[in-house]
Amino acid sequence: MTSKNQSRERILQTATRLFHMNGYHATGLNQIIKESGAPKGSLYYHFPDGKEQLASEAIERFGAMVAANILEDTQNEVDPLKAFQAHILKIANKFAVVENIPLCADSLPIGLMAAETALVNERLRLKCEAVFERFEEIYIEKLVASDYSKEQARLISSTLNALIEGAVTLSLTKKSNQPLQDIVKMLPLLLQK
Template sequence: MANDTRTRILETTALLLRQRGYHGTSLNDILNASGAPRGSLYFHFPGGKDQLVVEVTRDSVDKVTQRLGEVLAAERDPAVAVHHIYQAVGHMLEENQFTLGCPIAPVVLDSPADVPELAELCRSAFEQWIGLLQQAFARAGVPERRAHALALLVESSLEGLMVIARATRDRAPLQAVADEVAALIEGAVLVAEARQRTDAAV
């Protein structure tokens, strides 16, 4: 039962954070939505709201990082892998009826500088996600500098497109950009392969 209560508190907090951000989510909101008594919350999370939010955010980041890594590792062609990522984000938005987007974006927009551990967690999350994309492009032969720029493009477009899709309640923008970005990545890989063939022939 204790573990059920803890899990319920964590799941409720994760949902509220994605809907309202850090400052828009109060302990009373969490207690009311989870049905957990206040004593249980402090029993499981003696550090209160900050400890709870950090734990929830870390778990959300870990899940996204794991899934992103799996998609990129499963497909040798990074353009195809990235297209899959855009499609997965579109499905996620449709499944939650366009009410939830990136799990950390609302927290970042709340500027959690007063909780250093949370701010660092958000910074590190984007660094990890961009890094995984960059590594996938680099493995396909794209030079490091361009691989990094393409990774930034993918991550930033996904973040912006989630906002647009939620506002329009339509995943079509994700599909349109997915095709363009995949073509751009495919072109970068082809250029890299051509350069490698030229170097090998010299």
């Protein structure tokens, strides 16, 4: 019972990290098995649908992790502007890259897997879509609680989602968290009522 969950858990954990670091197509099942240290034979036992199922659950888990982070950061500050800025700065700080490996995997974009799968795998596309929508919901809730109108809140949240996703990609590409710092500075303009 516990051992079942242990090796399933190890596989899923490693898969989540690798998929989001390197992407869906660049990550092999053999690599996941090797790095997780889990018994090789058990992969298809725990994940009968193979790679697709593994990726699907990885996206779900990754999304939940990030959503929890967002939620925490937004609840620590009453002011939505300060809350969002704190959240982005947290990402920027985690973002330091050491020898090509980002210090923390949750500073990576969901957009990599989203863009990889959007046109070719409906199941995974839907998972990514759900994740993005969850983020948006949290932003909206925070804004509405501070008396932004429903439509204004939706618009800001959609933009914020795009902004963070894009800035993470840029930071990754430039090997610098400058783009993330830049959007923090611009955020006050976006949140005007």
